[in-house]
Amino acid sequence: xxxxxxxxxxxxxxxxxxxxxxxxxxxxxxxxxxxxxxxxxxxxxxxxxxxxxxxxxxxxxxxxxxxxxxxxxxxxxxxxxxxxxxxxxxxxxxxxxxxxxxxxxxxxxxxxxxxxxxxxxxxxxxxxxxxxxxxxxxxxxxxxxxxxxxxxxxxxxxxxxxxxxxxxxxxxxxxxxxxxxxxxxxxxxxxxxxxxxxxxxxxxxxxxxxxxxxxxxxxxxxxxxxxxxxxxxxxxxxxxxxxxxxxxxxxxxxxxxxxxxxxxxxxxxxxxxxxxxxxxxxxxxxxxxxxxxxxxxxxxxxxxxxxxxxxxxxxxxxxxxxxxxxxxxxxxxxxxxxxxxxxxxxxxxxxxxxxxxxxxxxxxxxxxxxxxxxxxxxxxxxxxxxxxxxxxxxxxxxxxxxxxxxxxxxxxxxxxxxxxxxxxxxxxxxxxxxxxxxxxxxxxxxxxxxxxxxxxxxxxxxxxxxxxxxxxxxxxxxxxxxxxxxxxxxxxxxxxxxxxxxxxxxxxxxxxxxxxxxxxxxxxxxxxxxxxxxxxxxxxxxxxxxxxxxxxxxxxxxxxxxxxxxxxxxxxxxxxxxxxxxxxxxxxxxxxxxxxxxxxxxxxxxxxxxxxxxxxxxxxxxxxxxxxxxxxxxxxxxxxxxxxxxxxxxxxxxxxxxxxxxxxxxxxx
Amino acid sequence: xxxxxxxxxxxxxxxxxxxxxxxxxxxxxxxxxxxxxxxxxxxxxxxxxxxxxxxxxxxxxxxxxxxxxxxxxxxxxxxxxxxxxxxxxxxxxxxxxxxxxxxxxxxxxxxxxxxxxxxxxxxxxxxxxxxxxxx
Numbered sequence: 117x118x119x120x121x122x123x124x125x126x127x128x129x130x131x132x133x134x135x136x137x138x139x140x141x142x143x144x145x146x147x148x149x150x151x152x153x154x155x156x157x158x159x160x161x162x163x164x165x166x167x168x169x170x171x172x173x174x175x176x177x178x179x180x181x182x183x184x185x186x187x188x189x190x191x192x193x194x195x196x197x198x199x200x201x202x203x204x205x206x207x208x209x210x211x212x213x214x215x216x217x218x219x220x221x222x223x224x225x226x227x228x229x230x231x232x233x234x235x236x237x238x239x240x241x242x243x244x245x246x247x248x249x250x251x252x253x254x255x256x257x258x259x260x261x262x263x264x265x266x267x268x269x270x271x272x273x274x275x276x277x278x279x280x281x282x283x284x285x286x287x288x289x290x291x292x293x294x295x296x297x298x299x300x301x302x303x304x305x306x307x308x309x310x311x312x313x314x315x316x317x318x319x320x321x322x323x324x325x326x327x328x329x330x331x332x333x334x335x336x337x338x339x340x341x342x343x344x345x346x347x348x349x350x351x352x353x354x355x356x357x358x359x360x361x362x363x364x365x366x367x368x369x370x371x372x373x374x375x376x377x378x379x380x381x382x383x384x385x386x387x388x389x390x391x392x393x394x395x396x397x398x399x400x401x402x403x404x405x406x407x408x409x410x411x412x413x414x415x416x417x418x419x420x421x422x423x424x425x426x427x428x429x430x431x432x433x434x435x436x437x438x439x440x441x442x443x444x445x446x447x448x449x450x451x452x453x454x455x456x457x458x459x460x461x462x463x464x465x466x467x468x469x470x471x472x473x474x475x476x477x478x479x480x481x482x483x484x485x486x487x488x489x490x491x492x493x494x495x496x497x498x499x500x501x502x503x504x505x506x507x508x509x510x511x512x513x514x515x516x517x518x519x520x521x522x523x524x525x526x527x528x529x530x531x532x533x534x535x536x537x538x539x540x541x542x543x544x545x546x547x548x549x550x551x552x553x554x555x556x557x558x559x560x561x562x563x564x565x566x567x568x569x570x571x572x573x574x575x576x577x578x579x580x581x582x583x584x585x586x587x588x589x590x591x592x593x594x595x596x597x598x599x600x601x602x603x604x605x606x607x608x609x610x611x612x613x614x615x616x617x618x619x620x621x622x623x624x625x626x627x628x629x630x631x632x633x634x635x636x637x638x639x640x641x642x643x644x645x646x647x648x649x650x651x652x653x654x655x656x657x658x659x660x661x662x663x664x665x666x667x668x669x670x671x672x673x674x675x676x677x678x679x680x681x682x683x684x685x686x687x688x689x690x691x692x693x694x695x696x697x698x699x700x701x702x703x704x705x706x707x708x709x710x711x712x713x714x715x716x717x718x719x720x721x722x723x724x725x726x727x728x729x730x731x732x733x734x735x736x737x738x739x740x741x742x743x744x745x746x747x748x749x750x751x752x753x754x755x756x757x758x759x760x761x762x763x764x765x766x767x768x769x770x771x772x773x774x775x776x777x778x779x780x781x782x783x784x785x
Numbered sequence: 786x787x788x789x790x791x792x793x794x795x796x797x798x799x800x801x802x803x804x805x806x807x808x809x810x811x812x813x814x815x816x817x818x819x820x821x822x823x824x825x826x827x828x829x830x831x832x833x834x835x836x837x838x839x840x841x842x843x844x845x846x847x848x849x850x851x852x853x854x855x856x857x858x859x860x861x862x863x864x865x866x867x868x869x870x871x872x873x874x875x876x877x878x879x880x881x882x883x884x885x886x887x888x889x890x891x892x893x894x895x896x897x898x899x900x901x902x903x904x905x906x907x908x909x910x911x912x913x914x915x916x917x918x919x920x
Contacts, residue, residue, distance in 0.1 A: 194879035195878050196810055196811070196813045196878065197810050197813070198878075200810040384880075387880055388883070391877040392883075529805075529811045529812075
């Protein structure tokens with residue numbers, strides 16, 4: 117029933133009406149201003165689309181405050197500078213929810229070819245990202261793989277690659293999109309192309325993979341929350357209620373849960389008690405409600421990093437079930453090995469635990485370590501530290517190598533780099549970017565650099581890192597420095613297949629040349645060498661004869677400016693051109709990048725995931741152009757496999773190529 | 786008031802020359818404190834002027850009352866922005882230095898001044914409002 121209005125009363129007329137209007141007139145501007153403000157405010161309110169509360173999201177893992185975790189946002193008010201540099205770090209963006217602000221790849225009607233045989237089609241619907249593709253989680257017959265369309269909800273990585281995760285449609289289960297996005301190249305490529313793995317061998321892309329595996333090191337306090345062990349029964353019949361305290365590596369990953377700290381420090385008297393604490397010995401007590409890794413001893417502080425930067429496994433399934441329900445039990449400051457098995461093949465290759473892992477996974481060691489047990493993949497630097505004498509043989513905490521000897525998790529105020537630059541250089545402190553990193557302990561070396569290195573003081577051969585931490589680890593389509601501090605030897609190249617530091621720069625010299633110099637200079641025993649080690653320069657030898665891992669490292673070294681300056685570049689083209697046809701996509705990618713760094717090749721047009729015929733055609737044309745270029749004859753040393761006329765010795769190249777180590781290699785970065 | 790306006794000029798210079806001790810993120814608290822010092826100081830200067838201009842409207846306020854309010858305002862003008870400024874000299878992350886304890890004392894002083902002025906204003910208006918004063 118609606119109330120009916122009566123006739124509108126006549127407005128008052130005469131003097132009274134004029135008085136009212138006159139009274140309003142002076143206030144008219146203010147009234148107009150108020151009306152305009154009101155309209156603006158109303159528009160803002162109406163156009164604001166409220167975010168869906170995290171608790172109401174059902175198709176992906178969600179963030180929750182639990183177990184004393186309060187998220188990094190709680191830290192900002194009291195620690196603005198630390199928050200700022202963490203916020204700019206790649207730790208924070210290790211995992212992100214896919215939103216228009218975080219997605220950096222193109223989703224506008226993009227087609228990515230050759231993902232499980234058919235193109236993946238990407239699209240955007242408002243603020244949502246969608247993909248249509250052949251189901252990578254399908255475990256039936258390959259020819260029956262169904263075509264699915266799913267929403268992309270999460271992103272892993274933000275420095276070199278974006279790996280995208282889609283909602284499987286079953287609980288909070290996620291699976292990986294069959295293509296990844298290379299950030300520098302701004303290119304979508306099949307997921308298999310960004311991992312160094314045997315060609316033709318499919319990568320596992322299993323439903324629930326993120327929930328069960330990735331969550332451990334790509335989030336803070338993740339709880340897998342499968343009702344039964346992962347893959348113990350069909351994925352669709354399991355209940356998955358995965359939660360995290362925070363996506364990405366938050367403050368509490370390294371400092372431990374912060375609730376007690378936050379609550380205790382609401383009291384200003386307590387805070388100022390710590391601020392004004394000036395003990396006589398200069399060592400501040402610190403707040404017992406939070407862990408400060410830099411105040412831990414070098415072993416425990418490095419374990420804070422090692423909780424993720426190591427090759428580790430649960431001791432048994434009971435431990436896995438505990439972590440599944442309650443999150444990983446390790447807390448900063450704890451002994452890491454109390455709650456997990458950290459692989460260290462240099463000392464525990466025959467241990468019962470290691471033996472058991474190798475029985476169930478024969479490539480458990482080979483996929484991550486060199487034959488002598490040195491770590492060979494990136495992201496596992498704690499394993500490298502464990503085997504470094506500066507750590508394992510140190511006797512005093514002040515002279516023990518730790519992660520914090522070189523890296524810093526918060527950019528100090530006196531560091532003039534931008535936060536972006538600081539993060540981009542792996543958070544290495546300014547003091548540790550040169551020899552000073554080592555001179556912290558090896559002070560006497562500062563006065564005898566040339567006597568020790570036998571290189572000029574300004575030579576890259578006199579930089580500690582280049583000899584003792586060479587680029588022999590692989591990951592993310594590039595090499596990184598070994599984090600096992602070691603001394604170069606020809607033996608490691610001959611018996612282990614690991615490039616030695618000398619020849620990573622002197623690519624145009626033989627391993628025998630290196631062996632002789634190391635023997636002369638340091639008394640390092642020379643190993644038994646075969647004819648090719650004596651007669652063929654290391655660069656060509658490793659690129660032609662080595663396994664895929666060695667080829668990737670060598671191709672990368674050819675693009676390394678110190679090596680280019682030392683070895684010259686005019687002879688590299690044939691070898692890198694040959695690598696453009698390598699069966700491993702990762703090797704092809706790196707070879708093309710190095711080739712583009714050579715003079716005259718900056719604009720090389722080459723797609724490492726293009727069809728083979730197209731790639732071969734480019735390689736052939738490169739070789740023809742190189743032969744026709746007089747500069748290609750600049751180097752005529754026989755060890756570079758050129759004859760007296762400077763032309764390639766194809767027969768020797770072919771022989772070495774035929775001797776190539778073709779054992780399949782999957783590097784588990 | 787001149788002093789605090791000059792402080793504002795100083796802060797603008799710190800901005801102009803991008804001085805890290807004021808602008809860097811680790812000095813965010815200092816920046817906040819000194820901005821508050823400038824703003825409170827300048828505004829309290831205006832309050833002083835407003836109080837002086839309103840004295841003719843407060844005939845019931847005797848000399849002692851004026852002096853009380855005036856001293857309270859002076860106290861507030863020194864302690865409130867002074868506390869903010871001193872609090873920004875040394876900062877502890879998100880916490881200002883100990884000088885900040887002056888700010889609440891100055892704030893209290895300002896409250897007293899406002900209360901006394903409001904009471905005087907009320908007693909001055911009462912006769913007209915109630916028609917109590919009849920000749």
